Amino acid sequence: MPLVSSNYNPSFLFKNGFFSTVYSGLYRKVKNVSQTRERITLSDGDFVDLDWSYASKPTSKLIIVLHGLEGDAQRPYMLGAAKIFNQNDVDAVCVNFRGCSGEENLKYHSYHSGETNDLKEIIDNILASKSYDEIYLKGFSLGGNVVLKYLGEGNDIPNQVKAGIAVSVPCFLYGSMLQLHMFKNVLYHDRFKKHLMGKLKVKHKLFPEEISKSEIKSIKTLKDFDDVYTSKANGFIDALDYYAKSSSLQFLQSINRPTLIINSLNDSFLSKECFPFDVAKTNKNLFLETPKYGGHVGMYAKNGVYYNEMRALQFIKNKLE
Template sequence: MDMETVSQFLLGNHPSWEFLNSTEAGSRILQQHRENPLVVPLLALLPFLFMALFRFYSTSPVVLSYNDNPVSIRLYNKKNGRIRSENFVEYIKSRCPSLFDPTKRAAFKPTLWMTNGHLQTAYAAFVGFENVYRIDYERELLSTPDGGTVAIDWAPSFEKKPVDDTPTLVFLHGLTGGSHESYIRALAEVMMRDHGYRCAVFNARACADSPLTSAQLYCGAYTDDLRLVVKHIRKTLPEAKLVGVGFSLGANILMKYMGEEGDKTELMAAMSVGNPFDLLGTCYNMERGYLQRKIYSPTMGASLKRIFFKHTNMFVNSKIVNLEEVKRAITIRQFDESVTRRVFGYRTVHEYYRMGSSSQHILDIKRPFLCLSALDDPIAVEWCIPRDEITENPYGLLATTSHGGHLGWFQGFFSQDRWCTKPLEEFCVAMFEADRRPISESPDYLKFDR
């Protein structure tokens, strides 16, 4: 558009203004414009200006926090067969543009009508994305020493992809979730479709329609089932390298397990997403915030009760669980008081929360790990993030965004997808592809230099 055209438009003499003369209201607008030439153009530009400002202030740059002296990761060059070491954080920065991109400024841009953490969380809870991220699982039931049962959902099936050295991503779901959750399916689809990796979802006891065969559910402090599952996956896939990813309560279980195992774990890396970290702090948050107290806590408590009463027969003759007390429970804390802490032998519910918090195990983790959190998460709240512990650990990397809610991070306007899938994909690929050889050909792949 040349300056003469712009001048004609501003003066009201451009042919595009002729349609206004056809109506009385249009004539008044045209007359107003000729008297004040900038009013109408400014009014027309105002929505775009508001949208630009809104987008500017709602964009969440990724903030990285890490140790000043991180470990070095070993990289194998398949062309010359040589191994070299590279600073872990610098290696991740160079291969994960969604976490660090100095030219494009790595950031999460939320859906315009979902910049609030509560809206992101609600959308994540109620939209299942049934028509996308279709995964065909093959289920395997695994018995535990106490007579319990956990389910492992494999994708692809072993019929489609027989046992080999394919890198495998081990998933842990959130509270009462399972392999059907959209945040799991979204990442699993990308890892299989774009990279040819294998996925294994650990479904906790009684979750995802798995049977309950003992008078014990699961909790955020109990890591023995995960330990059993990891050992089983290693036995099933002796040549495959493993990376774990946990969401919400599953992230807490994963990171607690990583700290307990230290350098003995079979997982070469871990990713923690929306981790509450401090279960007692999360409990207090659930009791103080209005929406947390009135909506979140009762909703999560109801989900736990549904699973419990689906398997009431396992607790009918229980001497430690009072069914009437469980029926009266409304909040998640009340459920944990009447069921969880008693089943797992804690003297008080707060003792369970304190001892079950993964934050106290962060410093003991001896494998590279990424913690991804949204600062407006109304459940896994910002002030429970163990920043000091993560940055003190040379294996750790913390990535935060201002927006995202709880397991949300929805972007796009007419159709939404999760932004978090991309950085998780990039981190996982970076770890697996550092040395793509099978375990028997890379015996030192779990060694990291200081």
Template sequence: MSLNLGGLFKIFALIGGFMGALFSASRRGAKSSVLVHFSEKPASLKICRPDGSVSTESLKSLVETRCASLFSKFNPVWWLFSGHLQTIYCVLGDFSKTDVLQYNRQLIRLEEGGTLGLDFAPADHSKVREDAPIIVVLHGLTGGSYESYVRSILVPATKPVEEGGLGYRAVVVNYRGCAGVPVTSSQFYSAGYTGDIRQALIYISQLYPRAPLLGIGFSLGANILTRYLAEEGEQSRLRSGCALACPWDLAKNNDGLRYSFTGRFYSKAMATNLVNLVERNLDGLSKFPDALIAKYIPTVLKMKGSGALLDDFDNTFTRIAGGSAPDFPFETAYDYYRWGSSHNVVSKIRVPYLAINAADDPVVQHVPMDGGGNGLVCMALTASGGHLGWFSAGTGGKIDRWIKAPVLEWMSLIGGAVVHPTSSAGRRIYLENGYYREEGRDGGCKEIEGGGLVEASSWQGVNLQGL
């Protein structure tokens, strides 16, 4: 049967109420606590002082003094007292009039044939310095630049300094088929495939060669970001990473969804989003009848309304179309999960990295907190907040997002105080046959027509947002 959103909300409200009543007594004091972990030997970073001098300070000291909000109490708004309710509000809440943002979209064509949509903010960037830091955003499972959790960060980050913002530029990398980006090849995206973000960063780097690039990923995007940073190491084009609600161990967290009563609701919702995404992009996919994925599309379409779970979809579609050879296709979804996880690569990251999860996240139930023993890594775990929620009581009775302050402080620290190398990060970029390429690697990207101004609200409602 089809997914009834109102019914789903009522079910989780009942569950949330029951769980809240059951555990409120034992967790009342813990709900606002934040667990923060650093390596025993935190890395040292060069910092530019207000007087122009340069000094060295440990990552731990810098986070404690300049990202103080990370250690502040998170008190959920009273009627979103459980992780389920926080998550469901993120999914079903009306944020159309909150953090309103306009983007300027640039489509880029990859040499393999795929298309990405890069949404730049502010749309009128004429007053933004060419060397202003750029926040590069990787969204969640089937989302895009319209997501409320994305806008909650980018609106204050791209607001001019004189208006209380950071004065940064931002670009959201919309995946193949997401947020109106056309599907122009038989390949999709996945939690583990980093080829697309690598190409997007090549394009952004050549467009703004003097600007430091700061990465932030949400949910699936956090996993992609983490894997990219680990794979690139010291060659990373991103000078930092911030991972929110990262799913880490894809196999374990999928089991948490499949084998729990409440988890299956979320798993079905995510599978429904993905099936809808394939359905919306049938015109594009149908142009590749000889591709391996073509024979599986009818099976995917039959999943609509069938109660299929996330790993049912992944076992049919993602394991085949979620990336390029030689890694893809995989034999099973679990082979893909084991390959695409990020919990086991954190030790390889070579730039400052902050990860924040919520202990009551019903989607991500297994969170590693050791940071791989990496001195450049800070891991934080809030007692509550759900999946990409972190809704707290704001001023004037309004709802705010607790996560906004620590993330903006982190971006301000990395983009404004940390001294970055003067040379461009990453391998040399060159232009050949119309494509921007990276020295020593296959593939390339180029600008194509079809972009323009995009309202953040344009694609709201096409999927369950926030997952």
């Protein structure tokens, strides 16, 4: 307790984790979500762009949605989350992490799996400028790790933050790194690396004193990328230090807000440590649901509303009403 039984049982094709992941990432379309962009300045002088969508009537409730590695606020899973909450009288703000809104961020460092300070500043900014009594956090993949780490690492969490949801979350980063380097995930690995390397080359042009061309050429894998850039740019010793300090798994026991983790058993990105059954059994605030199917952020449902979207809404209603 609380381990949550799952009734997610998709049609035949979507029982295949690869098909479910690829279809949901590349082919899903979410329509009729109207977003308005707000740029906020962070304490270090950098910026993040927030994309807002609103319920049809004034509300005191808000969901903050965080994307995954190399995602943005317009990814289908982000729009799907915003849409269902907007339809149920909750405003939504989809966060673009630094450098992910279509415009390069101003600093050499950017976002990463354990960067919770930006989330703190976003929440503080919202509370200072807007009137919300209830705030919910929902993160996908990397964004899910940020949500869980923020909720469990000892932050002074505002009373308005009522609940969290993390979907397809690699809460043990080292294990997920090993998974992504396996042959079964080579297409995902290479796609992520291509996007990250493109951004790093732009960083080199803007900050040639920070990284050399030879260092960039030495990067062959995602772990290499984290050794050369992610760790060094963000104050870690190396990739392993970054994974160890940024993994949310070590903070789950301390979460004191109702929080739901939905990790599919056929998610090829996740190692066995990313299914924290033991912690969920001992922390009354942590709810773990492990559907047999769904792949990585790919919980398709026939009505166009994905399973994780329905479950997030249901979870919040059940825990807070």
